[in-house]
Amino acid sequence: MDTSSAVNLPEIPQGLTLEGVWNWFLSMLPSLAKAALILLVGYIAIKVILRLVDRVVKRRNLSPSAYKFFSSVLKIVLWFLVLFTAGSSLGIELSSFLAIFSVAGIAVSLAVKDSLTDVAGGLQILITKPFGVGDFVDLDGTSGTVLEIGVVYTKLLTIDNRGIYIPNGQVTSSKIINASSEESRRLDLVVPIPYEADFERAIELLKGIVYAHPDSYKEPAPLIRLSEFGDSALEIAVRVWTEPAKVFPLKYDLLEEIKRTFDREGIPIAYPHLDVTLVK
Structure with a gap:
């Protein structure tokens, strides 16, 4: 058996007595306190990093939809690093983290495989920019003004003031008519x-x-x-x-x-x- 991915935590005594559990908790207390401190510092660091990114984005005039998408991805990556660092302080090896996230990733991808197409469509829209917020467009036969380009949906406001959410996968696979792309x-x-x-x-x-x-x-x-x-x-x-x-x-x-x-x-x-x- 490969023990390289084993978690090096102090063993819980075989007899589940209150005293045994208490002693085990005391032995783990320094590691738990260290992990909690790492989580707190990581939380503050993520807030600071996202604020700095927000300032840079405003100077670069990146579209709000693109910023929202990449900000979410950056936040997930930063939290993964924080959790990995906190887990390392408890003796959890990197291979264990990778195994857990791999299994979780497979399970999530199977559960939301249809939504992944919409996420990929949202990323394609943000990169290619066939339309932007405020443009009057016709998407898959539905006309309206673009209010929001989300990760999964694009929201349109029709002339008669109805909000319509169109999945991004459906948007990218259909004909897009942008009536606001030209000056006249x-x-x-x-x-x-x-x-x-x-x-x-x-x-x-x-x-x-x-x-x-x-x-x-x-x-x-x-x-x-x-x-x-x-x-x-x-x-x-x-x-x-x-x-x-x-x-x-x-x-x-x-x-x-x-x-x-x-x-x-x-x-x-x-x-x-x-x-x-x-x-x-």
Whole structure:
């Protein structure tokens, strides 16, 4: 039998008498006091180290999600070192610690194997940075603003103020659409008018509406052209650039102003309809 990993603790007397247990405790008291002191000093040292790391991170402008993840990993590693040092003071060998943590690691990995995929996904997101906190994204068909990138989940806040938690493994395995990654975003609208309407006059009105709005970019220039001969209407394409955060407000403003202007100028907005001719 290999005795290299044996724990060199004083043997408990065979007779479990109160006096025997008391004597054993007294013999262990110096080692226990030393281990307790190591744990106390280690606890204080971990607090100091994490505060120093926090200051360095703030200077480096690391994202809060990445800092939270790596801070958790660093804390686990530091506590492992403290526990190993305290255990050594009690006579526990390194091989014993490694054996215990190996068995525990296997048991935990089997119990949370599905969550490990999400943890790996969270680490991949923090490293590759396809999106960040505050970005408006579409993850696996769910759109919202990123509130938090956790170790296991990514939290989104939808437009209707719902918090949605998506597992990171699901995020990294699906298509990610980041609407906030660029400085500008294009808004596409289609304005249908009847075939008998004056499309050139409609285009001039649309140009006046778009160029008058303060949130529409003049460069790149908006595109307003006749784009399609639809089944029941002429379709005029309106493509205008703006800030990503102002896409929806600009859309609603333009639609409302187009309706008001066209009504005032006598240009109807077409809608799908079907003409039926009866033949005797």
